[in-house]
Amino acid sequence: MTDRADQTIDALRSGHDHLAALVRGLAPEDLTRPSGAAEWDVSQVLSHLGSGSEINLANLEASLNGTAAPDGDFNKAVWARWDAMSPAERAEGFLTASEALVSRYESLDAQTRQDLRVKLGFLPVPVDVATAAGLRLSEFAHHSWDVEVAFDPAAALAPAATDLLLDQVGLLIHFIGKADALGGRRGSLTIRTTSPERSFGLDLGEKVALVDEPAQPDAVLSAPAEWWLRLTTGRHAPEHTPDGVTLTSQTLTLDDLRRVFPGF
Structure with missing residues (x-):
């Protein structure tokens, strides 16, 4: 399972780097384009990815520290803060929050990647690092597509994510x-x-x-x-x-x- 955790974390890194490069090149008007998510513009997709990064990181840190996982009130406060941001603030916030989560996953040593169990609020029991990172990869890959398809109608999911998610669906x-x-x-x-x-x-x-x-x-x-x-x-x-x-x-x-x- 450590190998799968390693592969998933690597896919999160390549996915983040790819989307971050795209986001850094967007003009202000690009952030308010309709995205592949029917009810969101590009900045709202980035807001979802950024707030999700914060929540995932808080869950990961709680599991590493042996403390209680953040509750629903924590999540609601994070979402409300991101909802109140301007499109430009969402883009900048995404870059910072996503990098923080990916870097924290990368910092886990081999033993931790194998043994740690991560508490996620929507699942009844803690899951291993490969599963937790895999669920994040699914969210990240599909919402990255939501952003990319706003500029390229023929956009496809990243190959590195596809190989892993095919076994997870x-x-x-x-x-x-x-x-x-x-x-x-x-x-x-x-x-x-x-x-x-x-x-x-x-x-x-x-x-x-x-x-x-x-x-x-x-x-x-x-x-x-x-x-x-x-x-x-x-x-x-x-x-x-x-x-x-x-x-x-x-x-x-x-x-x-x-x-x-x-x-x-």
């Missing part, structure tokens, strides 16, 4: 997938991804779940792995769907899958 898919969006219909799919190549199953039953590849699927979805990840998080509009995405089925459409994964 099953942890949350039954929460983010909405089986009732199909109006009572059910189905099983084979998912085949490229970059990297994987093959597995998706069950659309009473719940949405990743399963073994079905012998007789109702549909076969072929897609770049980064788009599959974006599909599960609602970042799947037709204008941001590459030509390499295909769905072979008599009963399901891409729009059906978009309804199953409305985003959050």
Whole structure:
């Protein structure tokens, strides 16, 4: 698990450095452009990433120090402070807060990366460093896309994050997938991804779940792995769907899958 923690922390570093370089080059008017997140402009996405960095760092420090994790009131105070910032202040604050979190993860020695259990307020039990950093990587990678797509409609998730998140998406898919969006219909799919190549199953039953590849699927979805990840998080509009995405089925459409994964 230490290797996975190392890889995830490295991906957080490369992701931060990439987005930070983009943010430093933005003009004031760029910060108020619509982002890939439907209700947020670019500065609001950066505010979410910056406030999330503060909250994640506070959780990490509490776990390292053996103290209680910050409560909901702490989170609300952090969000309120960031909400009150100007677009320029959000951009500057993001650069500082994100760097602080990534640097703190990097400072953990090998033993700590293996043994530490991090308390996160939305999970019932503490998790290891690889999982905690992986959840942060998922949030960071997708919201980085929200920023980048404001300037490049063909933007894709970072390859370093994609490789790691592809193995992690099953942890949350039954929460983010909405089986009732199909109006009572059910189905099983084979998912085949490229970059990297994987093959597995998706069950659309009473719940949405990743399963073994079905012998007789109702549909076969072929897609770049980064788009599959974006599909599960609602970042799947037709204008941001590459030509390499295909769905072979008599009963399901891409729009059906978009309804199953409305985003959050």
